[in-house]
Amino acid sequence: MKHHTIPRVIAKLAIPGIILFGLYVQFHGDYGPGGGFQAGVIIGAAMILYGLIFGLDALKSVAPQKIVTSLIALGFLLYAGVGIVTQLLGANFLEYGVLAHSPKEGQHIGIILVEIGVGITVAAVMIIIFYMFAGRKQ
Amino acid sequence: MSIEIYIDLILVIFLAITALAVIYVRNLFAVAMLSGIYSLLMASIFVVLDAVDVAFTEASVGAGISTVLMLGVLAITGNREKISYKSSLLPLLIVIGTGSLLVYGTWDLPMFGDPYAPVHMHVAPEYISNTYKHTGMPNIVTAVLASYRGYDTLGEVGVIFTAGVGVLLLLSRKKMNKHTNAKNKLEDKS
Numbered sequence: 001m002k003h004h005t006i007p008r009v010i011a012k013l014a015i016p017g018i019i020l021f022g023l024y025v026q027f028h029g030d031y032g033p034g035g036g037f038q039a040g041v042i043i044g045a046a047m048i049l050y051g052l053i054f055g056l057d058a059l060k061s062v063a064p065q066k067i068v069t070s071l072i073a074l075g076f077l078l079y080a081g082v083g084i085v086t087q088l089l090g091a092n093f094l095e096y097g098v099l100a101h102s103p104k105e106g107q108h109i110g111i112i113l114v115e116i117g118v119g120i121t122v123a124a125v126m127i128i129i130f131y132m133f134a135g136r137k138q
Numbered sequence: 139m140s141i142e143i144y145i146d147l148i149l150v151i152f153l154a155i156t157a158l159a160v161i162y163v164r165n166l167f168a169v170a171m172l173s174g175i176y177s178l179l180m181a182s183i184f185v186v187l188d189a190v191d192v193a194f195t196e197a198s199v200g201a202g203i204s205t206v207l208m209l210g211v212l213a214i215t216g217n218r219e220k221i222s223y224k225s226s227l228l229p230l231l232i233v234i235g236t237g238s239l240l241v242y243g244t245w246d247l248p249m250f251g252d253p254y255a256p257v258h259m260h261v262a263p264e265y266i267s268n269t270y271k272h273t274g275m276p277n278i279v280t281a282v283l284a285s286y287r288g289y290d291t292l293g294e295v296g297v298i299f300t301a302g303v304g305v306l307l308l309l310s311r312k313k314m315n316k317h318t319n320a321k322n323k324l325e326d327k328s
Contacts, residue, residue: 024195029280036284039295041198048206069306076299079292087223094288104274111275111284114291118315121295125302126203131308 011053018046026119030108036115040122046122048130056134065131068124073123082113145186153179167209167217174205191279 019042026039051059077131090098096110097103156176160169177200185192248255266284275281283291 030275030277032277033194033279034193035280038191038194038198041195041203045198045202045206048203048210050207052209072299072302076295079295083288083292094285094292096285103272107273107275107281107285111273111280114288115280116286118291118295121298121302125298125305128302129207129305130210132305133207133214136309137213 007053008123011049015046015050016087017024018049019043022046025114026115029115030111036118037122039115040119040124043119044123044126044130047127051130051134056131059127060131065128068127068131071120072128075117075119075124078117078120079114082110082117086110142186143262146183147182149179149186153183164219164221165217166215166219170205170208170212170220173208174201177201177204 021096022039022042025042026036027032029035029039047059050062076136082096086095086098087093094110094114096108097106099106100108153176156172156179160176161171163169163172177196180200181193181197184190184196235314248257252258263277265286269275269278269281269286273285275285
C-alpha cells in the first residue's frame with residue numbers, strides 16, 4: 001500500500017486522532033462509555049492501520065515485537081499486582097478501598113490502574129496477532 | 139408508535155440485506171468489508187437499546203479489529219472464494235432447526251424492558267442505588283466490571299493473555315525454525 005497516495009494521506013491524518021480517542025476512552029471510562037478493553041482495541045487498531053499502510057517493518061520500528069510481547073504480560077501483571085498490593089495493605093484481593101485515604105478515592109485509583117492493565121494487554125495482543133498474521137506473508 | 143420502532147426496523151432490514159450480501163458475494167475483500175458494516179449496524183442497534191458500552195465494544199472489535207485482521211489474512215490467501223458444488227441441504231436444515239429452537243427459547247423470556255424481569259430483581263437495584271455511594275463512579279458499567287466484578291474481569295484479561303500467547307506459540311516462525319534446527323542437529327549426531 002506504500003504507493004497509494006490517498007490511503008497514506010488519510011491514514012496519516014486519522015492515526016493521531018484514533019490514538020487520542022483511544023486514550024480518551026481509556027481515561028474517561030469512569031464517566032462515559034468505554035474502558036480499558038475498548039481503548040486497547042482502538043489503539044491496537046490504529047497501530048495495525050499504520051502497519052497495513054506503511055508496511056510491517058515501519059510498524060516494527062515503532063512497536064518492536066519484543067516490547068509488545070512483554071507488554072502482553074505486563075498488563076495482566078499490573079491488574080493482578082493491584083490485587084496483591086491491596087492484599088499487602090490488609091484488605092481482600094482487588095479491594096481498592098485501601099489504596100488511598102478514603103475508600104472512594106481508593107476505588108478510583110484502583111479502577112484506573114486496573115483499566116490501564118486491561119488496555120495494555122488488549123492492545124499488545126491485537127498488535128501481536130497482526131504481527132503473526134502479516135509476518136507469514138514473507 | 140414511537141420513532142424508535144422505525145429506526146429499529148430500518149436497522150434490522152439493513153442487517154438482513156448485509157447478511158444476505160455476505161452469503162452471495164464471492165469477492166472475499168468485499169465480504170470482509172460487509173462483515174464490518176454488519177458489526178457497525180449491530181452497534182447502532184445496541185445504541186438504540188441503550189447499551190452504549192456493548193455498542194462501543196462491538197464497533198471497535200467487530201467493525202475495527204476483526205475487519206483489519208480479515209484483510210491481513212486476505213493478503214496471504216487471495217481474495218476469491220472457492221465455489222463449492224456440495225449440496226447445502228443438510229447445513230440448511232441444521233441452521234433452520236437451531237434457529238427455530240432459539241426462537242422457541244425466546245417465548246420463555248420476560249417481555250422486553252420489563253422492570254419486573256428476574257434479572258432486574260437480583261443485584262441490579264443494589265448496583266444502581268449504591269454504585270455512586272461506594273465508588274463515586276458515574277458509569278455503573280465500568281464500576282461493575284472493574285470493581286464489583288473485578289475477579290471476573292481479571293479472568294477475562296487472563297483469557298486475552300492466553301489467546302495472545304497461544305497465537306504467538308502457534309504462528310511464531312523463529313521458534314519453529316529453532317526447534318527443527320535442534321531436531322536436525324540431533325539427527326546429525328545420531
